[in-house]
Amino acid sequence: MIPAAFAYSRPTTVEEALQAIADGGDDVKVLAGGQSLIPVMRLRLAAPEVVVDLTRVEGLRGVREEGDQLVVGAMTTHADVLTDPLLAQYAQLLVQATETVADRQVRRRGTFGGALAHADPAGDLPAVALALDAEFVIAGPAGRRTVPASEFFVDYLTTALEEGELLVEIRLPKLAAADGWGVRYEKFTRVAQAWSIVAVAAAVRREGGRITEARIGLTNMGPTPLRASATEAALVGVDVSLETVTAAAAQAAEGTSPSNDLNAQADYRQHLAQVLTRRALAAAAGL
Amino acid sequence: MTQINVRVDGESYTDDVEPRTLLVHYLREQLGKVGTVVGCDTSNCGACTVHLDGQAVKSCTVLAVQADGSQVTTIEGVAEEGIGGALHPVQRAFHEMHGLQCGFCTPGMIMASIDLLKENPDPSETEVREGIEGNLCRCTGYQNIVKAVQHAAAEMRGQAPGDPDASPAAVDTAAAEHVVAQS
Numbered sequence: 001m002i003p004a005a006f007a008y009s010r011p012t013t014v015e016e017a018l019q020a021i022a023d024g025g026d027d028v029k030v031l032a033g034g035q036s037l038i039p040v041m042r043l044r045l046a047a048p049e050v051v052v053d054l055t056r057v058e059g060l061r062g063v064r065e066e067g068d069q070l071v072v073g074a075m076t077t078h079a080d081v082l083t084d085p086l087l088a089q090y091a092q093l094l095v096q097a098t099e100t101v102a103d104r105q106v107r108r109r110g111t112f113g114g115a116l117a118h119a120d121p122a123g124d125l126p127a128v129a130l131a132l133d134a135e136f137v138i139a140g141p142a143g144r145r146t147v148p149a150s151e152f153f154v155d156y157l158t159t160a161l162e163e164g165e166l167l168v169e170i171r172l173p174k175l176a177a178a179d180g181w182g183v184r185y186e187k188f189t190r191v192a193q194a195w196s197i198v199a200v201a202a203a204v205r206r207e208g209g210r211i212t213e214a215r216i217g218l219t220n221m222g223p224t225p226l227r228a229s230a231t232e233a234a235l236v237g238v239d240v241s242l243e244t245v246t247a248a249a250a251q252a253a254e255g256t257s258p259s260n261d262l263n264a265q266a267d268y269r270q271h272l273a274q275v276l277t278r279r280a281l282a283a284a285a286g287l
Numbered sequence: 288m289t290q291i292n293v294r295v296d297g298e299s300y301t302d303d304v305e306p307r308t309l310l311v312h313y314l315r316e317q318l319g320k321v322g323t324v325v326g327c328d329t330s331n332c333g334a335c336t337v338h339l340d341g342q343a344v345k346s347c348t349v350l351a352v353q354a355d356g357s358q359v360t361t362i363e364g365v366a367e368e369g370i371g372g373a374l375h376p377v378q379r380a381f382h383e384m385h386g387l388q389c390g391f392c393t394p395g396m397i398m399a400s401i402d403l404l405k406e407n408p409d410p411s412e413t414e415v416r417e418g419i420e421g422n423l424c425r426c427t428g429y430q431n432i433v434k435a436v437q438h439a440a441a442e443m444r445g446q447a448p449g450d451p452d453a454s455p456a457a458v459d460t461a462a463a464e465h466v467v468a469q470s
């Protein structure tokens with residue numbers, strides 16, 4: 001099928017894009033990589049009247065360093081993420097998760113910002129953004145605002161983005177191996193090209209044989225990505241060992257309410273969350 | 288209608304398209320480039336893979352208007368120019384290694400494989416399988432596709448494909464032992 005007819009605009013600056021969205025009326029959709037939006041439009045599950053294409057907006061693509069943060073443009077593609085030297089040095093967790101997203105063709109077009117704005121519970125990148133306490137820079141008619149990851153993901157396919165707003169950049173902390181950080185994205189799927197049934201994004205900081213900090217994001221354990229807070233708390237100050245990591249991972253599903261669907265039942269997802277958390281932590285801690 | 292300028296397989300075109308026209312439909316229906324096929328409605332199968340500015344993309348998941356000002360290469364543009372022009376090494380390898388049965392997935396498989404080999408000229412079996420994970424084949428079981436890609440890789444690196452493993456997998460079902468025994 002082909003999409004229903006729409007009017008198309010291709011702005012070249014953020015200001016023009018915001019204007020095009022404002023002029024577009026009630027039924028406007030922003031097009032980033034199109035790897036979620038175009039399939040949905042082909043199936044006529046969405047039929048916007050106006051499509052504002054961001055692919056030629058200057059300055060939304062690429063990664064830069066600002067003090068102790070990395071700033072990733074919303075239109076940075078998954079393929080860009082995999083080859084960026086700054087991300088390779090300071091954001092291995094994002095790189096590892098992005099490697100598991102879709103396939104080479106989809107990664108060429110799909111964007112980091114698009115995947116976050118889409119907020120699919122099975123999407124791999126929201127849990128990474130949450131685990132890293134990313135900050136979301138949003139531009140709107142009234143200027144820019146910054147929203148923490150803990151407030152960005154509101155519900156199933158729903159974010160803090162209001163009508164008329166654009167996600168422009170994502171700020172990530174630098175987690176360097178030299179500072180003791182180890183990371184792992186552990187994803188469970190049945191076949192190569194598939195969304196996560198459950199996945200775990202883990203970052204662990206070690207100092208002198210002990211864990212000083214752990215950050216764990218869970219993919220597809222509820223309508224939004226979640227932090228495994230009980231496990232994170234249980235890890236602070238413990239010795240780096242398989243026993244401590246295994247004991248902490250047993251709490252990974254606490255407070256989660258995953259869905260039942262054709263891929264898995266909720267109790268199986270909770271089981272997976274514990275197993276994958278143990279594996280991710282062990283790998284991140286270098287065990 | 289929106290006007291676009293594109294170069295497809297080395298020729299320049301200026302055309303009016305509806306914004307909702309998918310690149311694959313523009314290629315097939317307006318330019319008659321029916322070598323690129325559509326195999327699904329969900330962006331999963333990869334049969335429609337073409338190169339957009341040198342990179343493999345699923346042409347069912349790109350709007351024709353988005354290709355404005357770009358270069359597109361389809362399966363029809365990878366062989367040497369002209370009738371009787373030499374096939375691309377990857378095309379030849381799919382032929383020689385029996386990398387196809389019905390052939391529907393083949394244009395996309397070849398375009399994805401060429402893209403993979405540009406990035407990784409000597410992929411392991413696993414790397415080939417991962418490299419073409421966006422392309423589904425419902426006939427071959429992938430075995431000979433993987434061999435074809437590795438065979439082409441060796442040729443493109445300028446090595447004679449001397450690997451003893453580099454022959455089509457011996458799965459001639461008609462002659463399989465249990466079949467023969469039954470007849």
Ligand SMILES: Cc1cc2nc3c(=O)[nH]c(=O)nc-3n(C[C@H](O)[C@H](O)[C@H](O)COP(=O)(O)OP(=O)(O)OC[C@H]3O[C@@H](n4cnc5c(N)ncnc54)[C@H](O)[C@@H]3O)c2cc1C
Binds near residue numbers: 100103113196
């Ligand atoms: C076959 C296939 C397999 C896939 N597998 C996976 C997978 O395993 N894991 C995974 O995580 N993802 C997967 N994806 C999805 C992929 O990651 C998409 O790239 C992503 O979900 C959407 O990004 P996009 O840039 O293509 O956004 P689009 O499709 O262009 O947009 C998605 C939504 O976000 C909105 N939006 C986009 N950018 C902005 C912005 N800057 N500001 C405001 N709103 C915006 C759009 O309006 C739209 O509603 C898969 C996709 C396909 C086709």
Ligand code: FES
Binds near residue numbers: 325329330345
């Ligand atoms: S036609 Fe199936 S991915 Fe394009």
Ligand code: FES
Binds near residue numbers: 390423424426
């Ligand atoms: S040869 Fe028939 S789908 Fe691949």
